[in-house]
Amino acid sequence: MNLVDATERVDEKHLKVIIIGDSLVGKSSFVESFINGKIRRTTTGVDFAFKIVKCQEQVVKLQLWDINGQLERCSPIRKLYYKDASACVVIFDVTQYKTFDSAIKWRKNVETLSNVSSLPCLLLANKVDLQSHSVTDEEIEERCNQNNFIGWGKISAQDRTNIDETMQFLVEKALISNGRLDSDVGILLQAESIK
Numbered sequence: 001m002n003l004v005d006a007t008e009r010v011d012e013k014h015l016k017v018i019i020i021g022d023s024l025v026g027k028s029s030f031v032e033s034f035i036n037g038k039i040r041r042t043t044t045g046v047d048f049a050f051k052i053v054k055c056q057e058q059v060v061k062l063q064l065w066d067i068n069g070q071l072e073r074c075s076p077i078r079k080l081y082y083k084d085a086s087a088c089v090v091i092f093d094v095t096q097y098k099t100f101d102s103a104i105k106w107r108k109n110v111e112t113l114s115n116v117s118s119l120p121c122l123l124l125a126n127k128v129d130l131q132s133h134s135v136t137d138e139e140i141e142e143r144c145n146q147n148n149f150i151g152w153g154k155i156s157a158q159d160r161t162n163i164d165e166t167m168q169f170l171v172e173k174a175l176i177s178n179g180r181l182d183s184d185v186g187i188l189l190q191a192e193s194i195k
């Protein structure tokens, strides 16, 4: 290994991002939309995807852990899934109110079972391309503030609305939270601007 390789290795940042929410809210679609490809399906309760992004000249290797059927239902082993996460995305379907209620349960579940204190969690309303929204912006804002989310956003995994902006915001917050980015220069997007 030469000196350049060694330096690059030292500079590599790895972030584990967990994607949670009820079945069918669009978690896998969100990940596939972000990576612009298919996720790696497994039978373990978690599907995986990887993406390398650049954040302020820093190369970041993102590991996206997409919860699937088995783990969506069975909570005792979720602790393993949450272990050592750097950031969390809680997704709900903006046309299904009960998935919005569930999003808060997912947030509390992470808070209880995660081994990381103050894990940055983002709340995302998916399927905004559909007409019949059953949750208002005011309700999302209120629950975001009440439940210690770092921000919220409206996305469509189907037509790729706000996908990259949302992930950029989350990665910057996660790097700051992990002490890997200067908070004065780190924020390009504020919570409000990703709505």
Ligand SMILES: Nc1nc2c(ncn2[C@@H]2O[C@H](COP(=O)(O)OP(=O)(O)O)[C@@H](O)[C@H]2O)c(=O)[nH]1
Pocket (backbone or CB within 6 Å): 021, 022, 023, 024, 025, 026, 027, 028, 029, 030, 126, 127, 128, 129, 130, 155, 156, 157, 158, 159
């Ligand atoms: N209209 C619309 N449908 C979506 C969107 N995201 C996902 N879906 C659909 O919702 C269903 C469930 O999506 P999936 O990603 O499998 O959800 P998961 O169970 O949370 O992983 C699929 O039929 C998707 O095509 C979206 O942004 N808009």
Ligand SMILES: [Mg+2]
Pocket (backbone or CB within 6 Å): 027, 028, 029, 066, 067, 068, 069
């Ligand atoms: Mg899925």
